[in-house]
Amino acid sequence: MAKEITTRGENYSQWYNDLVIKADLAENSAVRGSMVIKPYGYAIWEKMQAALDKMFKDTGHVNAYFPLFIPKSFFSKEAKHVEGFAKECAVVTHYRLKNAEDGSGIVVDETAKLEEELIVRPTSETIIWNTYKNWIHSYRDLPLLVNQWANVVRWEMRTRLFLRTAEFLWQEGHTAHATKEEAQEEALRMLDVYVDFAENFLAIPVIKGDKTENERFAGAENTYTFEALMQDGKALQTGTSHFLGQNFAKAFDVTYTSKEGKEEYVWATSWGVTTRMIGALIMSHSDDNGLVLPPKIAPTHVVIVPIYKNPEQLEQISLKANEIKKQLEAKGLTVKYDNRDTHKPGWKFAEYELKGIPVRLAIGPRDLENGTIEVARRDTLEKSVQEINSIADHVVGLLDAIQQNIFNKALKFREANTHKTDSWDEFKEILANKGGFVLAHWDGTTETELKIKEETKATIRCIPFGSVPEDGKCIFSGKPSKQRVLFAVAY
Amino acid sequence: MAKEITTRGENYSQWYNDLVIKADLAENSAVRGSMVIKPYGYAIWEKMQAALDKMFKDTGHVNAYFPLFIPKSFFSKEAKHVEGFAKECAVVTHYRLKNAEDGSGIVVDETAKLEEELIVRPTSETIIWNTYKNWIHSYRDLPLLVNQWANVVRWEMRTRLFLRTAEFLWQEGHTAHATKEEAQEEALRMLDVYVDFAENFLAIPVIKGDKTENERFAGAENTYTFEALMQDGKALQTGTSHFLGQNFAKAFDVTYTSKEGKEEYVWATSWGVTTRMIGALIMSHSDDNGLVLPPKIAPTHVVIVPIYKNPEQLEQISLKANEIKKQLEAKGLTVKYDNRDTHKPGWKFAEYELKGIPVRLAIGPRDLENGTIEVARRDTLEKSVQEINSIADHVVGLLDAIQQNIFNKALKFREANTHKTDSWDEFKEILANKGGFVLAHWDGTTETELKIKEETKATIRCIPFGSVPEDGKCIFSGKPSKQRVLFAVAY
Numbered sequence: 001m002a003k004e005i006t007t008r009g010e011n012y013s014q015w016y017n018d019l020v021i022k023a024d025l026a027e028n029s030a031v032r033g034s035m036v037i038k039p040y041g042y043a044i045w046e047k048m049q050a051a052l053d054k055m056f057k058d059t060g061h062v063n064a065y066f067p068l069f070i071p072k073s074f075f076s077k078e079a080k081h082v083e084g085f086a087k088e089c090a091v092v093t094h095y096r097l098k099n100a101e102d103g104s105g106i107v108v109d110e111t112a113k114l115e116e117e118l119i120v121r122p123t124s125e126t127i128i129w130n131t132y133k134n135w136i137h138s139y140r141d142l143p144l145l146v147n148q149w150a151n152v153v154r155w156e157m158r159t160r161l162f163l164r165t166a167e168f169l170w171q172e173g174h175t176a177h178a179t180k181e182e183a184q185e186e187a188l189r190m191l192d193v194y195v196d197f198a199e200n201f202l203a204i205p206v207i208k209g210d211k212t213e214n215e216r217f218a219g220a221e222n223t224y225t226f227e228a229l230m231q232d233g234k235a236l237q238t239g240t241s242h243f244l245g246q247n248f249a250k251a252f253d254v255t256y257t258s259k260e261g262k263e264e265y266v267w268a269t270s271w272g273v274t275t276r277m278i279g280a281l282i283m284s285h286s287d288d289n290g291l292v293l294p295p296k297i298a299p300t301h302v303v304i305v306p307i308y309k310n311p312e313q314l315e316q317i318s319l320k321a322n323e324i325k326k327q328l329e330a331k332g333l334t335v336k337y338d339n340r341d342t343h344k345p346g347w348k349f350a351e352y353e354l355k356g357i358p359v360r361l362a363i364g365p366r367d368l369e370n371g372t373i374e375v376a377r378r379d380t381l382e383k384s385v386q387e388i389n390s391i392a393d394h395v396v397g398l399l400d401a402i403q404q405n406i407f408n409k410a411l412k413f414r415e416a417n418t419h420k421t422d423s424w425d426e427f428k429e430i431l432a433n434k435g436g437f438v439l440a441h442w443d444g445t446t447e448t449e450l451k452i453k454e455e456t457k458a459t460i461r462c463i464p465f466g467s468v469p470e471d472g473k474c475i476f477s478g479k480p481s482k483q484r485v486l487f488a489v490a491y
Numbered sequence: 492m493a494k495e496i497t498t499r500g501e502n503y504s505q506w507y508n509d510l511v512i513k514a515d516l517a518e519n520s521a522v523r524g525s526m527v528i529k530p531y532g533y534a535i536w537e538k539m540q541a542a543l544d545k546m547f548k549d550t551g552h553v554n555a556y557f558p559l560f561i562p563k564s565f566f567s568k569e570a571k572h573v574e575g576f577a578k579e580c581a582v583v584t585h586y587r588l589k590n591a592e593d594g595s596g597i598v599v600d601e602t603a604k605l606e607e608e609l610i611v612r613p614t615s616e617t618i619i620w621n622t623y624k625n626w627i628h629s630y631r632d633l634p635l636l637v638n639q640w641a642n643v644v645r646w647e648m649r650t651r652l653f654l655r656t657a658e659f660l661w662q663e664g665h666t667a668h669a670t671k672e673e674a675q676e677e678a679l680r681m682l683d684v685y686v687d688f689a690e691n692f693l694a695i696p697v698i699k700g701d702k703t704e705n706e707r708f709a710g711a712e713n714t715y716t717f718e719a720l721m722q723d724g725k726a727l728q729t730g731t732s733h734f735l736g737q738n739f740a741k742a743f744d745v746t747y748t749s750k751e752g753k754e755e756y757v758w759a760t761s762w763g764v765t766t767r768m769i770g771a772l773i774m775s776h777s778d779d780n781g782l783v784l785p786p787k788i789a790p791t792h793v794v795i796v797p798i799y800k801n802p803e804q805l806e807q808i809s810l811k812a813n814e815i816k817k818q819l820e821a822k823g824l825t826v827k828y829d830n831r832d833t834h835k836p837g838w839k840f841a842e843y844e845l846k847g848i849p850v851r852l853a854i855g856p857r858d859l860e861n862g863t864i865e866v867a868r869r870d871t872l873e874k875s876v877q878e879i880n881s882i883a884d885h886v887v888g889l890l891d892a893i894q895q896n897i898f899n900k901a902l903k904f905r906e907a908n909t910h911k912t913d914s915w916d917e918f919k920e921i922l923a924n925k926g927g928f929v930l931a932h933w934d935g936t937t938e939t940e941l942k943i944k945e946e947t948k949a950t951i952r953c954i955p956f957g958s959v960p961e962d963g964k965c966i967f968s969g970k971p972s973k974q975r976v977l978f979a980v981a982y
């Protein structure tokens with residue numbers, strides 16, 4: 001192996017960290033809780049951004065950019081919002097440094113203190129709704145469908161690369177509507193866009209539903225979520241879409257004149273996904289050899305490795321390899337030909353397994369004679385020998401099959417790890433020993449929800465959409481319940 | 492007119508502000524010195540990003556992301572760097588807010604004070620070179636060709652939309668090389684990429700050259716610049732590329748083992764362009780009717796406006812208009828068909844002139860009968876009647892002509908406003924009354940440079956590349972000089 005990683009069986013958490021570091025995705029920085037996203041990790045983010053940005057634009061949204069800093073007073077305007085974010089924010093208090101008078105270095109210049117402190121945005125509802133006040137006057141100005149790609153800061157105490165960092169990258173959609181119905185439709189439309197992206201690009205099957213009141217976004221009337229199950233049986237919330245009602249419109253006094261000439265408050269949504277998705281991607285599909293990337297999100301689809309004993313052989317192989325590279329590129333694929341003479345083929349094989357390149361082609365002198373080529377797929381590690389003449393078509397078909405297989409495998413895993421129980425003992429036993437999703441009855445109160453969390457660490461991930469109404473008794477309190485909800489221990 | 496703007500003749504500065512606001516490009520935010528980039532302004536930035544990002548990748552660069560925050564102590568490590576940036580930076584001192592005990596609102600929680608203050612990045616050399624220390628060990632790790640798209644903050648006291656804002660968006664390239672020659676080549680290569688972009692995408696002719704020592708980036712051994720002339724005769728620095736020598740490698744102790752087994756300090760470059768380019772774009776080409784956008788950077792290339800008296804006419808026109816739209820889109824163009832019945836054609840014409848859409852097509856019932864269509868080009872405001880059957884080809888050719896014409900016009904303006912003088916009185920007279928670039932002799936000292944600035948407000952924009960050596964006397968001191976340098980009053 002090029003670089004050893006801990007196996008999942010030994011220590012899942014260490015396996016994840018090893019993988020992130022050794023596959024060159026990200027690393028911790030000198031700033032507590034902030035990561036450096038390395039070029040390979042960032043290339044995955046760029047693929048995610050490109051696919052999502054297109055989906056946002058196809059559904060009528062435009063991008064804009066709002067300030068990084070939010071005046072402190074803005075936070076006070078929406079009561080729940082400030083409660084949710086005040087405890088974890090970076091505060092700018094000064095705007096100048098100076099040389100210390102005792103020559104000991106540079107210090108904050110106390111004469112350059114801000115009159116009002118600025119908060120580094122943890123999310124932008126407040127600054128955006130303060131701006132929308134001037135953009136919205138009439139029903140003709142609605143709907144306003146805006147998205148922002150940005151960095152945000154939440155002062156998390158316990159951080160993990162991609163999953164929970166003080167600074168992260170994300171997109172945040174902020175839309176304004178004339179009616180409640182339109183805003184609710186928008187929040188659900190964007191949830192569906194996310195689900196489509198998660199399942200068809202990331203190959204991660206997700207369960208969508210409502211968050212309970214306790215798990216809602218600070219300032220939302222309703223939060224829609226989509227939840228995925230990781231290989232260690234823990235859930236991961238991949239993104240959320242919020243119906244904000246008129247809360248922010250009222251906090252920032254944003255009204256519009258309706259067709260009928262009446263002054264009304266505007267209805268709002270917001271929705272976001274973050275670099276956390278890279279963590280979800282890793283934990284859903286990867287194995288003890290390294291990353292497994294779905295082809296639709298892999299920065300490089302195919303790597304070609306030459307097998308040779310002398311420069312003459314390499315020269316001949318390179319001719320053929322470059323020809324194949326061109327054929328594949330003509331099909332819209334990204335291809336790397338690794339002809340470095342500083343590393344052996346075995347080292348390269350391990351390296352590209354670690355990096356999760358979906359398809360590896362190997363070609364040697366014997367192949368040239370026979371008109372064949374060795375094809376290895378990353379997801380199953382299966383190898384086969386193919387005709388060199390039809391290799392481009394073969395690879396295109398194989399990439400589709402890999403994308404589908406990765407999704408199917410994750411779906412199968414989720415199905416095998418989704419339990420239904422009506423017994424509190426079994427509920428505890430599943431969560432303690434097996435993990436996974438547990439569908440159980442709940443009495444609908446925050447009190448019970450919190451007690452269950454206290455005893456099992458499990459939270460209600462969502463109240464799944466479209467589940468069949470079913471009379472039952474709350475798993476914890478025994479009180480009547482009309483529907484099962486989805487429990488899990490979560491990241 | 493849809494929205495009145497001040498003319499350039501009346502008040503150039505007011506014209507600029509009016510245009511930015513009324514064409515919906517950007518506006519001031521509630522945060523002092525920070526702007527909101529509105530969707531139309533951001534769409535222009537996205538076009539710039541896409542073109543530049545491709546050029547960076549074509550020259551072998553990859554993107555990554557480094558932390559927003561920089562520990563204060565990092566700044567002290569490169570002496571000139573801290574001197575250049577300490578006076579204008581936002582400082583994070585706390586990480587929590589709380590409810591005031593007297594119930595007056597939320598206040599900074601003094602118990603959550605950071606041990607070491609964090610600076611919101613004004614530029615990322617320090618945090619990046621601190622990271623590179625762990626990435627670079629051997630000559631095999633070089634060159635390292637990394638770019639970052641990010642927001643940065645410099646606490647400017649006097650701000651103007653796009654031209655000078657406390658927060659702005661930019662890209663910053665940071666490369667590491669084994670030799671001085673390679674690093675110098677890289678700095679010049681990226682300068683050429685920028686010049687290519689400025690001239691062939693933004694249609695802004697630029698003069699490239701060295702900055703004087705006094706105008707260099709804080710921490711650079713050499714700064715290369717490209718300078719453009721705005722319509723009011725002031726210069727605008729559009730971007731810079733720096734050869735950083737071994738300054739940051741030494742400050743952060745970044746060494747590599749050479750092929751010969753020797754431990755050597757790494758050589759560096761950095762280079763960046765910002766949302767300021769949008770300001771340059773506006774001030775180079777726009778007129779009293781609004782924006783003039785070069786087709787290669789215009790978010791929308793063509794707008795089609797129907798001219799009709801009743802719904803039946805609109806229906807017929809729409810059939811044809813949508814057909815034309817498809818034909819144009821098949822040629823890779825972005826087209827808007829504005830069939831809103833809430834606004835008259837005259838209003839729409841003025842609106843799209845204001846927004847700088849390069850080509851406007853108008854089509855009415857008479858056109859349908861005659862197989863014709865009216866074509867208006869934004870740059871010259873000329874109208875012509877064209878055959879409807881060949882309109883797609885006509886528009887493609889016209890867009891090329893517009894791109895070229897906008898560049899030629901700006902070049903002609905610059906040539907007409909570039910003066911050469913050997914007389915101090917004339918030098919002052921030109922700068923006071925005409926403005927523009929002035930090529931004059933300079934004795935090479937910072938002392939003279941600063942005195943000239945004091946008396947005329949003009950700075951040395953650059954020492955142009957490839958200028959013919961010429962013996963002369965410094966315009967100010969009369970001391971001997973070997974070359975003319977480029978003076979102007981600058982933004």
